[in-house]
Amino acid sequence: MALQPVAKLPFEGLIADARSHKLGKWHSKLSERALEQYAEIGWPGPKTESWKYTSLNKIASGTFSLAGEYSAIVPEDMIMPLTCPRVVLVNGVLNKELSNLEHLIGNLSITSLVDIEDHQKTFFDDLFKSEESKGDLPLTHLNTAILSDAVMLEITEGSKCELPLHIISIGSGNGITFAPRLIVNVGIGAKVDFIESHVGCSDSAYFSNSVTQLYLGDNSEVGHYKLQNDSRESSHISLTRAVIDDGASYDNFTMSVGAKLSRNEVRAHLKGSGVECCINGAYLGAADQHIDNTTFIEHQAEGSSSREVFKGVLDDTARGVFQGKILVHPEAQKTDGYQMNRAMLLSDKAEIDSKPELEIYADDVRCSHGATVGELEDELIFYLCARGIDRESARRMLIGAYISDAIDEVKNIDIRSSIQIVAENWLKQNLYEK
Amino acid sequence: MSLLSIRDLHATVGGNEILKGINLEIGPGEIHAVMGPNGSGKSTLSYVLAGREGYEVTRGTIAFKGKDLIDLAADERANEGVFLAFQYPVEVPGVVGMTFLREAYNAKLRYLGKQEIDAMEFLKFVRSRAKTLNMSDDMLKRAVNVGFSGGEKKRNEILQMAVLEPDLAILDETDSGLDIDALKLVSDGVNELRSENHSMLIITHYQRLLNYIQPDHVHVLAHGKIQRSGGKELALELEAKGYAEFSEEAA
Numbered sequence: 115m116a117l118q119p120v121a122k123l124p125f126e127g128l129i130a131d132a133r134s135h136k137l138g139k140w141h142s143k144l145s146e147r148a149l150e151q152y153a154e155i156g157w158p159g160p161k162t163e164s165w166k167y168t169s170l171n172k173i174a175s176g177t178f179s180l181a182g183e184y185s186a187i188v189p190e191d192m193i194m195p196l197t198c199p200r201v202v203l204v205n206g207v208l209n210k211e212l213s214n215l216e217h218l219i220g221n222l223s224i225t226s227l228v229d230i231e232d233h234q235k236t237f238f239d240d241l242f243k244s245e246e247s248k249g250d251l252p253l254t255h256l257n258t259a260i261l262s263d264a265v266m267l268e269i270t271e272g273s274k275c276e277l278p279l280h281i282i283s284i285g286s287g288n289g290i291t292f293a294p295r296l297i298v299n300v301g302i303g304a305k306v307d308f309i310e311s312h313v314g315c316s317d318s319a320y321f322s323n324s325v326t327q328l329y330l331g332d333n334s335e336v337g338h339y340k341l342q343n344d345s346r347e348s349s350h351i352s353l354t355r356a357v358i359d360d361g362a363s364y365d366n367f368t369m370s371v372g373a374k375l376s377r378n379e380v381r382a383h384l385k386g387s388g389v390e391c392c393i394n395g396a397y398l399g400a401a402d403q404h405i406d407n408t409t410f411i412e413h414q415a416e417g418s419s420s421r422e423v424f425k426g427v428l429d430d431t432a433r434g435v436f437q438g439k440i441l442v443h444p445e446a447q448k449t450d451g452y453q454m455n456r457a458m459l460l461s462d463k464a465e466i467d468s469k470p471e472l473e474i475y476a477d478d479v480r481c482s483h484g485a486t487v488g489e490l491e492d493e494l495i496f497y498l499c500a501r502g503i504d505r506e507s508a509r510r511m512l513i514g515a516y517i518s519d520a521i522d523e524v525k526n527i528d529i530r531s532s533i534q535i536v537a538e539n540w541l542k543q544n545l546y547e548k
Numbered sequence: 549m550s551l552l553s554i555r556d557l558h559a560t561v562g563g564n565e566i567l568k569g570i571n572l573e574i575g576p577g578e579i580h581a582v583m584g585p586n587g588s589g590k591s592t593l594s595y596v597l598a599g600r601e602g603y604e605v606t607r608g609t610i611a612f613k614g615k616d617l618i619d620l621a622a623d624e625r626a627n628e629g630v631f632l633a634f635q636y637p638v639e640v641p642g643v644v645g646m647t648f649l650r651e652a653y654n655a656k657l658r659y660l661g662k663q664e665i666d667a668m669e670f671l672k673f674v675r676s677r678a679k680t681l682n683m684s685d686d687m688l689k690r691a692v693n694v695g696f697s698g699g700e701k702k703r704n705e706i707l708q709m710a711v712l713e714p715d716l717a718i719l720d721e722t723d724s725g726l727d728i729d730a731l732k733l734v735s736d737g738v739n740e741l742r743s744e745n746h747s748m749l750i751i752t753h754y755q756r757l758l759n760y761i762q763p764d765h766v767h768v769l770a771h772g773k774i775q776r777s778g779g780k781e782l783a784l785e786l787e788a789k790g791y792a793e794f795s796e797e798a799a
């Protein structure tokens with residue numbers, strides 16, 4: 115057996131394996147480029163500003179291998195509870211048996227990288243290249259470098275999808291790492307809602323390094339709803355990047371309840387004017403969970419609005435992080451930006467770090483932000499108890515109401531109710547007084 | 549037998565003894581008014597009866613329908629039939645009024661081992677009660693007390709009382725902050741509930757309320773003790789003379 119060279123970077127050793135893994139020669143070139151870029155930026159450490167509150171040391175020092183198994187049983191009780199067509203990925207690779215694509219209508223197409231010949235991949239090439247200039251996202255390059263598959267959804271110009279599409283990413287296996295990659299291309303004037311459920315099999319401890327990139331054509335309408343319910347021993351680091359053209363509307367919501375360590379990073383680039391962009395979320399953390407929500411909204415053109423509402427509940431020694439940056443370019447006059455992060459701490463040992471950041475270069479803008487931290491007031495609990503409601507139910511009602519406030523931001527009513535159910539289940543399972 | 553029997557009740561709040569030996573008997577169907585200077589312990593008494601945490605009974609007994617109340621948690625007391633209309637009702641963000649009422653109502657039914665009520669039936673029942681208190685449907689759809697005016701909050705307390713039909717209602721200054729019409733409505737609500745099965749303990753600073761709700765007994769609470777008891781004429785006397793005779797020295 116040949117000696118492995120000592121890896122300088124976390125996962126560097128795996129990258130070579132990944133090249134011969136699933137995607138063949140085409141991926142080798144892409145992967146080499148990605149490795150170069152990843153090596154140039156390096157692994158985020160304690161001095162990396164954007165990773166100040168979330169340490170990746172545990173992931174860096176862990177031993178991971180690439181997955182070898184791409185089938186699993188869908189953990190139905192962990193995914194977003196909703197009946198609609200599914201696209202299922204197991205360890206980052208599309209699994210057609212588990213997916214039910216027969217209900218898809220013609221104007222929505224799904225392509226998997228594994229399925230197509232190398233010469234057909236040039237289109238993907240361009241899409242990957244467009245991500246390369248992003249100097250501060252080493253984990254995105256790592257995702258590209260160890261890719262086993264990528265799934266592209268295309269919605270043709272002007273088509274309206276009635277049913278939402280449910281993309282389910284399942285992690286299965288201990289000590290494995292995988293890189294789900296989703297590309298969503300929405301044509302001019304098209305309308306679609308889709309869900310991402312990130313879940314794990316039983317108590318698998320894995321590292322999911324997920325990237326979703328979206329392109330929203332002029333006047334398109336996209337609802338993008340994510341449930342992060344990965345298994346409690348896993349790590350979930352994800353980037354969602356949306357490039358949004360004129361007059362389009364993007365409604366993004368992330369519900370984070372799973373994983374031991376998670377980061378949900380959303381970057382929205384409002385290229386066009388008259389864009390309506392919502393980046394919202396809720397997070398519920400218990401035990402020693404660490405939940406990071408990091409957002410970046412870039413107003414590049416005039417007259418767009420963005421809205422962010424995040425609410426979290428943290429119990430035990432759970433820790434939350436919210437970093438929200440809004441950048442307004444000089445051209446982006448008449449920008450309307452709103453950002454709010456509220457957290458409720460249920461224990462003395464729970465913690466939240468909140469870092470809002472406004473960088474505004476235009477003069478005619480309206481931007482506001484705020485953050486609050488509170489606890490559940492005894493006076494409120496007593497009021498409910500004095501009406502006959504037991505303490506535990508009272509707590510559940512009050513915390514549920516608190517978190518609903520953020521969930522109410524979700525524009526798709528059915529999906530809003532599904533997220534509500536996820537929250538209620540979490541409260542039932544996790545909320546008891548110690 | 550008394551519905552509520554308080555004997556030599558001592559209670560502390562934050563380490564201070566506030567109630568210093570209260571004796572009070574309330575029979576079925578009786579209405580008792582408690583008056584007394586600010587800070588004399590009236591709200592403290594109501595919280596001790598309702599079972600608020602931090603209000604510690606250090607001596608004495610409270611029997612309700614023959615049961616020892618002190619051992620019961622706040623929700624159990626409520627389901628046994630004790631209701632407190634708060635002096636300062638809190639805002640409950642995100643919890644819709646109607647949902648709140650239904651949860652409370654069903655909690656009691658469950659406690660009594662009965663079937664939960666049908667949602668439509670309950671809606672009709674609440675609407676009829678709300679109507680007599682001149683409360684709009686809109687108020688029931690909003691989060692409990694959130695953004696309500698002071699008077700609206702008080703009316704909402706009475707609505708909850710009218711829906712839950714407690715054996716013993718403790719009204720802590722429900723009349724404060726009500727306009728003349730609302731005072732009339734609230735009094736009507738109280739009088740409607742009044743019957744041989746429903747007793748009340750009404751804490752008030754104003755004799756005016758007692759014109760609408762005729763009490764059977766009036767008590768003066770000062771310095772943590774009931775200093776004097778009498779009929780409704782005692783309220784008139786207090787209105788005229790104030791609480792001078794119950795000053796620390798006099799007590």
Ligand SMILES: Nc1ncnc2c1ncn2[C@@H]1O[C@H](COP(=O)(O)OP(=O)(O)OP(=O)(O)O)[C@@H](O)[C@H]1O
Nearest residue numbers: 561562564566584585586587588589590591592593
């Ligand atoms: N948490 C607390 N710690 C210490 N003292 C308290 C606490 N809560 C109440 N008290 C004191 O207990 C006393 C009685 O208060 P209470 O609210 O019962 O008075 P009250 O008779 O209802 O007065 P009012 O007519 O103004 O409503 C007051 O002196 C008050 O300051």
Ligand SMILES: [Mg+2]
Nearest residue numbers: 590591592635
């Ligand atoms: Mg008082």
